[in-house]
Amino acid sequence: MWLVILRRLTSTAVVVLGVVVLVFLLIHLIPGDPVDVMLGESAQTADREALRVSLGLDKPVIDQLIIYIKGLINFDLGRSLHSQQPITALLAERLPATIELALAALLVTLVLALPLGLIAAARHNTAWDQGAMAFSLLGVSIPNFWMGPLLILVFALWLGWFPVSGREEAGAVILPALTLGTSLSAILARMIRSSVLEVLGENFVRTAYAKGLSRRQVLIRHALPNALLPVITILGLQLGTLLAGAVITETVFSWPGIGLLTIEAIQSRDYPVVQACVLLIALTYVVINSFTDLLYALIDPRIRVGT
Amino acid sequence: MQLWFPVFILTLWAVFGIAAPWLSLDPNSIHLERILATPMASGGLGYDDLGRPLFDRLAAGATTSFLVAFWVVSLSSIFGTLIGSFSAYVGGVWDRLLTHVIDLFLAFPGILLAIALAGILGPGIENVVIALTIVGWVGYARLARAQVLSLKTRDHVLAAVALGVPRARVVRAHLLPLISAPLIVEATFGVASVVIAEAGLSFLGLGVQPPEASWGSMVRDGTRYLLVAPHMVIVPGLAMVVVVLAVNLLGDRLRDRLDVKSIANQP
Numbered sequence: 170m171w172l173v174i175l176r177r178l179t180s181t182a183v184v185v186l187g188v189v190v191l192v193f194l195l196i197h198l199i200p201g202d203p204v205d206v207m208l209g210e211s212a213q214t215a216d217r218e219a220l221r222v223s224l225g226l227d228k229p230v231i232d233q234l235i236i237y238i239k240g241l242i243n244f245d246l247g248r249s250l251h252s253q254q255p256i257t258a259l260l261a262e263r264l265p266a267t268i269e270l271a272l273a274a275l276l277v278t279l280v281l282a283l284p285l286g287l288i289a290a291a292r293h294n295t296a297w298d299q300g301a302m303a304f305s306l307l308g309v310s311i312p313n314f315w316m317g318p319l320l321i322l323v324f325a326l327w328l329g330w331f332p333v334s335g336r337e338e339a340g341a342v343i344l345p346a347l348t349l350g351t352s353l354s355a356i357l358a359r360m361i362r363s364s365v366l367e368v369l370g371e372n373f374v375r376t377a378y379a380k381g382l383s384r385r386q387v388l389i390r391h392a393l394p395n396a397l398l399p400v401i402t403i404l405g406l407q408l409g410t411l412l413a414g415a416v417i418t419e420t421v422f423s424w425p426g427i428g429l430l431t432i433e434a435i436q437s438r439d440y441p442v443v444q445a446c447v448l449l450i451a452l453t454y455v456v457i458n459s460f461t462d463l464l465y466a467l468i469d470p471r472i473r474v475g476t
Numbered sequence: 477m478q479l480w481f482p483v484f485i486l487t488l489w490a491v492f493g494i495a496a497p498w499l500s501l502d503p504n505s506i507h508l509e510r511i512l513a514t515p516m517a518s519g520g521l522g523y524d525d526l527g528r529p530l531f532d533r534l535a536a537g538a539t540t541s542f543l544v545a546f547w548v549v550s551l552s553s554i555f556g557t558l559i560g561s562f563s564a565y566v567g568g569v570w571d572r573l574l575t576h577v578i579d580l581f582l583a584f585p586g587i588l589l590a591i592a593l594a595g596i597l598g599p600g601i602e603n604v605v606i607a608l609t610i611v612g613w614v615g616y617a618r619l620a621r622a623q624v625l626s627l628k629t630r631d632h633v634l635a636a637v638a639l640g641v642p643r644a645r646v647v648r649a650h651l652l653p654l655i656s657a658p659l660i661v662e663a664t665f666g667v668a669s670v671v672i673a674e675a676g677l678s679f680l681g682l683g684v685q686p687p688e689a690s691w692g693s694m695v696r697d698g699t700r701y702l703l704v705a706p707h708m709v710i711v712p713g714l715a716m717v718v719v720v721l722a723v724n725l726l727g728d729r730l731r732d733r734l735d736v737k738s739i740a741n742q743p
Contacts, residue, residue, distance in 0.1 A: 314679040
């Protein structure tokens with residue numbers, strides 16, 4: 170078991186290092202001179218040189234990378250070019266909003282996907298099943314940036330139930346969480362359905378029926394817990410999609426989280442902030458995935474044996 | 477659902493995608509007296525905030541999304557398949573290195589890397605294609621690698637190698653035909669995700685630049701006039717959803733027909 174954890178942690182560390190290097194290299198992908206792009210053509214030579222030195226762009230790339238990694242270890246991501254604030258403070262200020270949105274969206278996803286998937290599997294090949302799968306196909310096909318405005322139009326402008334955007338008013342989280350959660354629940358419902366269908370063919374389900382349990386008891390107590398194992402992995406993967414989707418959803422609803430910060434930073438050409446946001450989201454994703462893998466190995470003894 | 481629906485929609489999309497320049501459309505013409513006119517008031521699909529006809533812009537948006545989808549899916553499937561099958565077939569150090577690279581790209585969730593790349597490369601349709609290709613090849617590479625790994629010790633491949641057939645020919649004539657079915661299914665679903673990704677980037681202002689039309693930027697323009705001119709959001713979004721739905725339906729059908737398992741719903 171410890172060997173599994175150790176191996177998993179090493180491979181995570183390698184990926185983390187790779188992500189850091191890739192994100193560091195992003196700034197070198199800027200066509201032409203990054204300093205020109207950030208300051209504009211009309212900037213004074215002295216200003217340019219000052220920025221170049223403060224970003225460390227006058228040093229060789231390898232030295233820059235080492236400085237960048239050293240900074241990361243000390244939680245020092247540099248300063249925003251735009252507001253001159255330390256980037257870590259900017260991120261800390263925006264993080265609670267994104268976490269709130271992500272948790273609310275996750276709740277929406279589970280509340281929608283669990284019953285949908287279960288009903289579709291329990292009533293396999295009936296109108297219920299087809300209805301649930303049609304919803305799922307539709308959910309996959311509707312992008313966040315269309316779903317969001319439609320929800321605003323109906324529930325905020327016409328019905329006036331929720332605020333249009335921002336985070337100050339009560340209930341403001343509901344529409345963005347619905348936007349993010351619906352598309353994820355569409356995929357998850359499909360997974361739960363096929364996973365439950367698979368489990369329903371197993372011997373222990375037949376045994377459960379044979380000892381006289383009702384259909385409901387078999388489904389809820391025997392089939393579902395076993396079917397949820399693979400679903401945990403999917404959920405971990407989806408949390409990443411959720412974080413990336415948050416960039417668009419936060420923009421739609423002016424939700425002041427990390428995603429909106431990313432877009433604002435891109436628009437004001439504040440590349441150090443862009444780098445920091447991308448790094449934060451990607452690293453969260455990597456860590457969550459490693460954690461789900463480990464959790465999976467802890468819950469399911471078959472996987473431990475397998476590795 | 478019947479197959480005629482996706483085929484009809486996709487043919488329509490392709491016709492607008494390819495033939496739009498010859499259809500005498502006027503997506504940038506301005507009719508000041510019809511600013512924000514709804515379909516009910518003006519006929520057709522209505523007009524946008526600058527008084528431009530929405531139908532013509534919709535068609536121009538179809539061209540944008542079709543071209544981006546065509547280039548991104550072609551480029552990323554070709555590069556991905558080549559890299560993936562090379563990695564699996566050659567094996568050894570190359571395979572380990574390329575697997576790490578693939579894992580690294582998979583460490584970025586969804587569209588995030590594309591947003592970062594498009595943001596840094598700057599807006600424009602070419603940069604959208606570049607950004608989405610850099611993100612997109614990984615899926616094909618992973619799939620091709622897994623397929624070749626399972627096929628390369630099959631008897632017919634070993635026989636070809638024993639007969640002295642050159643490596644490139646083994647891959648082309650004995651491996652690629654066998655791995656093409658799952659790759660075609662993957663590419664079909666890839667079209668849907670590229671259409672959404674392109675529109676998403678354009679929605680964020682990172683895609684095509686005004687006055688060029690994209691369904692994503694049309695939705696974005698519309699969000700400012702939701703109450704007075706909801707058609708500005710509804711029309712382009714509906715077009716996009718119908719195309720994506722058609723592609724997904726076709727992909728489901730192809731998967732059943734070609735009997736490809738286990739690649740369903742990969743991100």
